[in-house]
Amino acid sequence: METKQVKKKSNNWKIFSSGIITSNPIFVLFLGMCPVLATTSTFSSAFGMGLAVIAVLVVTNTLISLIRKLVPNEIRIPVYIVIIATVVTIVEMLMYAFMFDLAQTLGVYLSIIVVNCVILGRAESFASKNTVFHSFLDGLGTGLGFLLGVVLVALTREIIGTGGLGFNNPLTGIELFHVQLFPQQFAISLFTVSPGAFIVYGLLTAAFVAINAAYKDRQEKKAKALAKVAQAGGNQ
Amino acid sequence: MADWLRILIAVAILGGLIALLIISYILNKRTKKPEGCIEIDEHCASCNIEGCAVRSVAVEIERAQGEDEK
Amino acid sequence: MHYLLLAISAILVSNIILTRFLGICPFVGVSKSPKNALGMSGALIGVVFMSSIISYAINRYLLEPLDLGFLKLIAFILVIASFVQFVEMFMKRYIPSLYKSLGIYLPLITTNCVVLTVALDVAGTSVTGSLLNWGEMLTYSAATAVGYALIIIGFSYIQLRMQNSTLLPKPFKGNAIALITAGLMAMAFMAFNGMIV
Amino acid sequence: MKNIIKLPLFLGAVCLIATGALATVNHFTEDRILANENAKKNENYLIVLDLSNAGDKTLPEAPVAISNQTLLSAGVTAFYEVKNADDSVYGIAYDAVVTGYAGEIKFQVGFVGDQYAGFRASASKESPGFGEDYIAALEDHLGVDWEVEVSTSESDLELLTMDAAQGGKSGTTKTRDPIIGALIAAANDYQDRIGG
Numbered sequence: 001m002e003t004k005q006v007k008k009k010s011n012n013w014k015i016f017s018s019g020i021i022t023s024n025p026i027f028v029l030f031l032g033m034c035p036v037l038a039t040t041s042t043f044s045s046a047f048g049m050g051l052a053v054i055a056v057l058v059v060t061n062t063l064i065s066l067i068r069k070l071v072p073n074e075i076r077i078p079v080y081i082v083i084i085a086t087v088v089t090i091v092e093m094l095m096y097a098f099m100f101d102l103a104q105t106l107g108v109y110l111s112i113i114v115v116n117c118v119i120l121g122r123a124e125s126f127a128s129k130n131t132v133f134h135s136f137l138d139g140l141g142t143g144l145g146f147l148l149g150v151v152l153v154a155l156t157r158e159i160i161g162t163g164g165l166g167f168n169n170p171l172t173g174i175e176l177f178h179v180q181l182f183p184q185q186f187a188i189s190l191f192t193v194s195p196g197a198f199i200v201y202g203l204l205t206a207a208f209v210a211i212n213a214a215y216k217d218r219q220e221k222k223a224k225a226l227a228k229v230a231q232a233g234g235n236q
Numbered sequence: 237m238a239d240w241l242r243i244l245i246a247v248a249i250l251g252g253l254i255a256l257l258i259i260s261y262i263l264n265k266r267t268k269k270p271e272g273c274i275e276i277d278e279h280c281a282s283c284n285i286e287g288c289a290v291r292s293v294a295v296e297i298e299r300a301q302g303e304d305e306k
Numbered sequence: 307m308h309y310l311l312l313a314i315s316a317i318l319v320s321n322i323i324l325t326r327f328l329g330i331c332p333f334v335g336v337s338k339s340p341k342n343a344l345g346m347s348g349a350l351i352g353v354v355f356m357s358s359i360i361s362y363a364i365n366r367y368l369l370e371p372l373d374l375g376f377l378k379l380i381a382f383i384l385v386i387a388s389f390v391q392f393v394e395m396f397m398k399r400y401i402p403s404l405y406k407s408l409g410i411y412l413p414l415i416t417t418n419c420v421v422l423t424v425a426l427d428v429a430g431t432s433v434t435g436s437l438l439n440w441g442e443m444l445t446y447s448a449a450t451a452v453g454y455a456l457i458i459i460g461f462s463y464i465q466l467r468m469q470n471s472t473l474l475p476k477p478f479k480g481n482a483i484a485l486i487t488a489g490l491m492a493m494a495f496m497a498f499n500g501m502i503v
Numbered sequence: 504m505k506n507i508i509k510l511p512l513f514l515g516a517v518c519l520i521a522t523g524a525l526a527t528v529n530h531f532t533e534d535r536i537l538a539n540e541n542a543k544k545n546e547n548y549l550i551v552l553d554l555s556n557a558g559d560k561t562l563p564e565a566p567v568a569i570s571n572q573t574l575l576s577a578g579v580t581a582f583y584e585v586k587n588a589d590d591s592v593y594g595i596a597y598d599a600v601v602t603g604y605a606g607e608i609k610f611q612v613g614f615v616g617d618q619y620a621g622f623r624a625s626a627s628k629e630s631p632g633f634g635e636d637y638i639a640a641l642e643d644h645l646g647v648d649w650e651v652e653v654s655t656s657e658s659d660l661e662l663l664t665m666d667a668a669q670g671g672k673s674g675t676t677k678t679r680d681p682i683i684g685a686l687i688a689a690a691n692d693y694q695d696r697i698g699g
Contacts (some may be wrong), residue, residue: 030331030334030481031331032331033327033330033331033334034327034328034329034330034331034419037327037330038326038327038328070513071513072509072510072513074262074265075258075261075262075510077261078254078257078258078261078387079517081257081383081384081387082254082380082384082517082518082521083517083521085379085380085383085384086380086521086524086525088379089376089379089380089525090524090525090528092379093376093528093529093532093536094528094532096532096536096539097531097532097535097536097539098535100536100539100540100543104543107432108423108426108427108432111379111422111423111426112328112419112422112423112426114379114383114422115383115417115418115419115422116419117331117417120417190493193496194324194325194327194489194492194496195489195490195492195493195496196489197327197489197492198485198486198488198489198492199485199486199489201485202478202481202482202483202484202485202486202488202489203482203486205481205482205485206475206477206478206482206483207477209476209477209480209482210476210477213476213477242372242373242374243522243523243526245372245374246372246374246377246522246525246526247518247519247522249368249369249374249377249381250377250380250381250384250518250521250522251514251515251518253380253381253384253385253388254384254514254517254518255514256384256388257384257387257388257391258510258514259388260388260391260392260395261387261388261391263391263395264391264392264394264395264398267395267398267399268398269398269405270398270402270405270406376525376526376528376529377522377525380521380525
């Protein structure tokens with residue numbers, strides 16, 4: 001009984017964490033690349049975008065999982081599109097009402113969450129097959145993975161591009177803090193505009209691939225060594 | 237115009253559009269492809285780009301997950 | 307002159323891929339072979355042009371007078387999706403040769419953000435600061451799609467070279483180097499910035 | 504057969520729920536969004552009126568277009584009148600568009616009491632280091648650093664803006680004259696409005 005409980009727990013954790021690390025939507029799956037490039041010129045806007053995506057992803061995943069047995073298989077995708085578009089519009093309206101400055105900076109990128117591959121992708125490949133709670137976890141995990149990804153890109157860009165880091169309160173648009181890490185005249189402002197976005201994303205991708213490869217390599221070596229030890233043990 | 241009428245029209249518009257999409261979707265699925273086309277497989281339904289590097293990764297991961305669950 | 311400036315601005319100055327970062331997935335993915343890139347952009351130009359006409363009409367003559375702005379997004383995505391389905395079906399049935407070259411890319415276009423963004427752009431005031439008229443709308447949507455095609459086709463030839471390169475460090479292969487190259491392209495396109503004041 | 508009944512029923516339900524949800528959220532957020540948008544649009548007026556905190560003052564939703572021909576010919580296009588709680592005028596901001604050395608200059612100027620409260624150019628293509636410097640000097644000083652009484656005399660304003668151009672850089676007349684013209688027209692109108 002107890003072992004079963006533990007196993008269940010670890011399974012939940014696995015669902016939750018896979019979206020963050022092993023199948024991170026930004027650096028591993030490369031889903032929804034537009035907002036990663038477009039909304040990451042400042043940390044505040046990237047954070048806001050991440051939050052919006054989390055909200056949409058959690059709600060759509062849960063809803064779609066709720067109705068997964070009701071939807072006739074043939075018209076699955078059109079129904080998903082309607083649900084996603086409704087949720088995105090609602091999130092957009094709420095943001096324009098309560099986080100006006102942030103919503104204005106994000107602009108059209110807020111609306112095009114509708115066609116973001118992450119959302120429909122998770123709906124299709126996960127929420128349509130799994131229980132409500134698991135889908136909720138998956139949405140939260142993938143959303144967090146997305147948030148971490150955009151924030152990472154944004155931090156790199158803002159620090160190199162302006163020499164400092166600021167954060168605006170998403171509700172009021174007033175600056176909460178701003179630290180200048182090095183004088184502005186040494187900042188490379190190229191990183192705050194479009195080429196910087198591509199270059200930073202490209203470099204971070206390469207770094208992610210390299211780290212992943214190294215990790216896999218180590219694991220394989222470990223497994224080999226273990227096998228060797230086992231073999232040696234067997235021989236004795 | 238009364239609010240309830242506006243909402244009613246909104247429901248009608250939305251219903252019409254959804255019906256349109258579903259009809260076209262189903263009709264399109266039932267129309268056979270001409271012979272000799274490149275098959276774009278059904279994975280990555282959101283963004284199924286043939287020859288997309290992303291896609292092969294996504295498919296692999298999905299497979300791996302499937303095996304894990306087994 | 308006004309229309310020419312609008313077109314040049316949409317194609318070069320605020321190019322939809324390089325300065326507005328839209329439609330990146332197919333940019334990195336499809337444009338690995340020039341043939342795919344050509345087919346994709348041909349289909350895209352048609353779909354963007356037609357679907358923005360339909361969305362513009364729906365918004366202007368149906369949603370705006372009834373004050374139903376909150377249906378904009380959902381209506382547009384539905385219109386685009388069903389338009390694409392109809393075109394695909396039509397092509398399959400009556401023009402199979404065209405389907406083979408352009409039609410197979412149509413399913414990919416439904417979820418391409420370029421289409422939806424252009425539809426939203428022409429229904430809003432972001433392009434010229436006020437609501438667009440029919441002429442501006444047609445110019446803008448066609449020019450944006452052409453700008454997209456220009457980049458995606460050009461980039462596919464660069465990708466061709468990069469795939470054959472043996473000098474590239476392993477982690478950079480694939481998407482990483484594609485993104486960095488796109489960054490260099492964006493830098494070059496920044497030179498157009500001062501062209502239209 | 505079962506499908507034929509089930510499908511439209513399902514569709515109807517989906518679109519009812521979707522529209523219902525959208526309409527409800529829209530109903531509750533509509534006013535707030537509109538208020539936010541207006542605040543954003545009128546942000547510049549509040550800046551030139553030196554009103555970071557509106558408090559109990561009544562802010563109009565939109566500026567009023569000007570129909571007076573003399574004002575229009577001087578380039579003043581609209582005004583934005585902020586009232587105190589007791590309905591007396593707190594201050595007025597004016598929109599103006601004039602033709603400078605290199606095309607249009609759009610600016611706002613605000614009057615509060617008998618003084619200038621602020622000046623701000625929202626769009627100008629004047630030459631850097633020359634006409635642009637002049638506009639920047641006006642923005643820095645008029646109503647911000649200096650407390651200047653509203654004046655309708657051309658020589659007063661010339662003197663004032665001569666100072667603004669830091670030692671009276673000569674040659675900025677093509678930028679300066681139209682701005683002064685609009686300032687005088689706006690000041691005249693302001694005095695009429697608070698006087699009458």
